[in-house]
Amino acid sequence: MNAPIVNPALTKNQSLVFEALDRADGPLSAYTILDKLRDHGFRAPLQVYRALDKLTEFGMVHRLESLNAFVACAHRESACCGKGHGHGTVAFAICESCSQVLEFHDHEVDHHLSDWASSKGFKPSKTTIEIRGICQKCAA
Amino acid sequence: MNAPIVNPALTKNQSLVFEALDRADGPLSAYTILDKLRDHGFRAPLQVYRALDKLTEFGMVHRLESLNAFVACAHRESACCGKGHGHGTVAFAICESCSQVLEFHDHEVDHHLSDWASSKGFKPSKTTIEIRGICQKCAA
DNA sequence: ATGGCACACGTTATAGCATAACGCAATTGA
DNA sequence: TCAATTGCGTTATGCTATAACGTGTGCCAT
Ligand SMILES: [Zn+2]
Ligand SMILES: [Zn+2]
Ligand SMILES: [Zn+2]
Ligand SMILES: [Zn+2]
Numbered sequence: 001m002n003a004p005i006v007n008p009a010l011t012k013n014q015s016l017v018f019e020a021l022d023r024a025d026g027p028l029s030a031y032t033i034l035d036k037l038r039d040h041g042f043r044a045p046l047q048v049y050r051a052l053d054k055l056t057e058f059g060m061v062h063r064l065e066s067l068n069a070f071v072a073c074a075h076r077e078s079a080c081c082g083k084g085h086g087h088g089t090v091a092f093a094i095c096e097s098c099s100q101v102l103e104f105h106d107h108e109v110d111h112h113l114s115d116w117a118s119s120k121g122f123k124p125s126k127t128t129i130e131i132r133g134i135c136q137k138c139a140a
Numbered sequence: 141m142n143a144p145i146v147n148p149a150l151t152k153n154q155s156l157v158f159e160a161l162d163r164a165d166g167p168l169s170a171y172t173i174l175d176k177l178r179d180h181g182f183r184a185p186l187q188v189y190r191a192l193d194k195l196t197e198f199g200m201v202h203r204l205e206s207l208n209a210f211v212a213c214a215h216r217e218s219a220c221c222g223k224g225h226g227h228g229t230v231a232f233a234i235c236e237s238c239s240q241v242l243e244f245h246d247h248e249v250d251h252h253l254s255d256w257a258s259s260k261g262f263k264p265s266k267t268t269i270e271i272r273g274i275c276q277k278c279a280a
Numbered sequence: 281a282t283g284g285c286a287c288a289c290g291t292t293a294t295a296g297c298a299t300a301a302c303g304c305a306a307t308t309g310a
Numbered sequence: 311t312c313a314a315t316t317g318c319g320t321t322a323t324g325c326t327a328t329a330a331c332g333t334g335t336g337c338c339a340t
Contacts, residue, residue, distance in 0.1 A: 011317065031296070044320065049298065054317095065205040066268050068297060068326090091253070093262050106256055112248045113231070113271060120242065121276030122233050128206050128270040131253060136261030151288065171325070184291065189327065194288095208297095208326060 009058075016040050017051035018060060018072065026099035027069035062103070064092060066130045074103040089113070091129035097138035150195075156180050157191035158200060158212065166239035167209035202243070204232060206270045214243040229253070229267040235275035242275070 010018065020036050021028055028036075030048045042048065052070055055061035061070050075090075089110045093102040109129065117124050150158065160176050161168055168176075170188045182188065192210055195201035200213050215230075229250045233242040249269065257264050 013318075029297075041319095045298070046300095047319075050317075065270070091256075093257065093260065093264075095262075096265065102260065102262070104256065106252055108252045109249050112246055112252070113269070116231075116244065116246055117233065117271060117273070120233065121279065122235075122242070122271070122273055123279055124233075124271045124273040125236065126272045128268060128272070129253070130205070130268040131257060131262070131264045132266045132268075133257070133262055133264040139261065139263055153289075169326075185327070186329095187290075190288080 011051075011054075013042075013047055014051045014054055016042070017048060018055055021055075021061060021070060021072040024072075027064050027067055027071045027094075027101055029067075029069045033070070062090065062092070064094065064101070064130060065128050066132060067094065071101050071103070074101075075105075089127040089129065091131070093131045093133065093135070095135035095138055096132055097134055100135055100137075102135070151191075153182075153187055154191045154194055156182070157188060158195055161195075161201060161210060161212040164212075167204050167207055167211045167234075167241055169207075169209045173210070202230065202232070204234065204241070204270060205268050206272060207234065211241050211243070214241075215245075229269065231269035231271070233271045233273065233275070235278055236272055237274055237278035240275050240277075 016037055017033055020033050030045060030052060033052075034042055034045055034048045037048070052061060052063075056063060056070075060073050062073055063070055071092075088105065090103055090105050091109065093104070095101075110127075113127060114124070116122075156177055157173055160173050170185060170192060173192075174182055174185055174188045177188070192201060192203075196203060196210075201210050202213055203210055211232075228245065230243055230245050231249065233244070235241075250267075253267060254264070256262075
């Protein structure tokens with residue numbers, strides 16, 4: 001039905017939400033997404049949250065806990081750790097000046113945290129790593 | 141088990157909020173704290189948030205971003221990294237079954253993230269590390 | 281002492297984030 | 311076909327956090 005299909009498995013609402021995040025140059029809150037999609041028939045927060053839940057489950061979108069906001073995954077189709085969408089634990093550097101978000105993966109950090117968890121008998125399900133600060137461009 | 145001695149520099153409201161967190165066996169939301177302190181004259185969220193802001197600034201309380209909740213610092217008077225209250229970047233393992241929180245510090249993780257930031261010209265101000273999962277006791 | 285300042289406090293109102301609960305429609309698969 | 315599942319739309323509600331206003335108190339430079 002829809003030409004610009006991002007992922008054929010996505011529903012219409014999911015596609016709209018993902019494309020909104022993908023077009024954005026920074027993280028968006030659920031309510032900001034809602035406002036952007038009112039012209040496409042979105043009327044209530046749940047329409048956004050339900051799509052975000054699925055997109056997050058698919059690994060196409062990440063939630064930034066320290067911002068209560070969401071970003072499209074920057075890793076696209078690359079795979080390095082063989083987990084799900086293409087990465088194990090992912091980390092974010094969030095510029096508090098320009099809102100730019102850098103998504104990255106650090107094996108060493110991942111392994112150290114895994115080791116710590118093993119040593120404590122703790123079974124991780126999801127790990128959040130977010131660095132707030134000032135990006136290179138804004139520091140200049 | 142908990143040191144009854146709070147920082148003498150604390151105001152009455154700050155002491156009350158800190159003691160509530162210190163008594164708790166898990167993270168508390170600001171509104172939960174508010175409810176616990178109604179008998180002590182607390183009437184509005186701002187009374188709690190203002191105290192939490194200061195306590196966080198003092199390093200006596202940590203905010204768990206993935207829970208929108210707060211915990212008393214588990215490090216007490218120990219100092220290992222020479223920063224502020226006694227630690228640099230701190231990490232948390234949060235049990236999704238029993239809500240127990242383990243606070244820890246991992247030099248290696250800290251240094252790797254610092255190195256990454258340096259290499260990208262990113263100036264960190266605050267780093268959040270939170271592992272959600274199942275603790276040893278609950279996994280048994 | 282007195283004016284100015286910084287800071288904590290109290291209160292009301294509002295903004296921002298997230299989910300509960302209902303019913304309906306389309307899809308799937310036994 | 312019929313039940314189960316999933317997505318959808320809507321209304322209402324709940325949880326989290328801050329804005330904006332004013333009060334009082336201690337401190338200190340004038
Ligand atoms: Zn990603
Ligand atoms: Zn920036
Ligand atoms: Zn601590
Ligand atoms: Zn547990």
